Amino acid sequence: MDSPIGLLRRRLTDKLPPQVTSSPVPASAAAPGSRLLAECTECGRPGAPEALPDGLCRPCRTTPPEALATPPAERDVHTLVGHLRDLTRLP
Template structure:
């Protein structure tokens, strides 16, 4: 909101539109003015006018005996939560060679001091060897194809590979 009273103005306008369109909630100009700060708080919390109108007019009792009190109570009871602030987290950086955590300054090029000084060929391999990964993938494919329905991926029978 650019101006300080813009949310209240939007609240007043929305309440006035509800008063004209919903016969069960005939609010006066004074009532709209009195409820505008509460309604404005809804808009400050990120609600659209459509959400606001729906929240106030959904499942109205028959009849609404005191429109001002009813709308005031709904504005208070159904108030949306405040918008959370921006997420502030810590970025974790780790060495791509051995996985030790560190700051970005301590890991130039993504490597810690010991990994930078060790030749690439001498570094321990991380993860599973390629032949083990291929074997596991083949086993998973085999198990999926044995399932009822054939193809295993939920797409029906598979066409032969070329």
């Protein structure tokens, strides 16, 4: 080994990744089968992000403001989780 710096330089240049082309890939071609779903922030109804402006579905957007001012009923979390576990069990 005559030159440790030369050896290091050669090893680093050999391990460089290939040059990436500068042509941008269209967004539709990047992920043709992927679909995004979002949920309404009030009721949790799933839908396309375009159908949920401001995070609200149509029924939640059209509810009167006085209905939104009332606090939601408290849920028993343990009962809710138990019910969800029962739904996920195989018959």
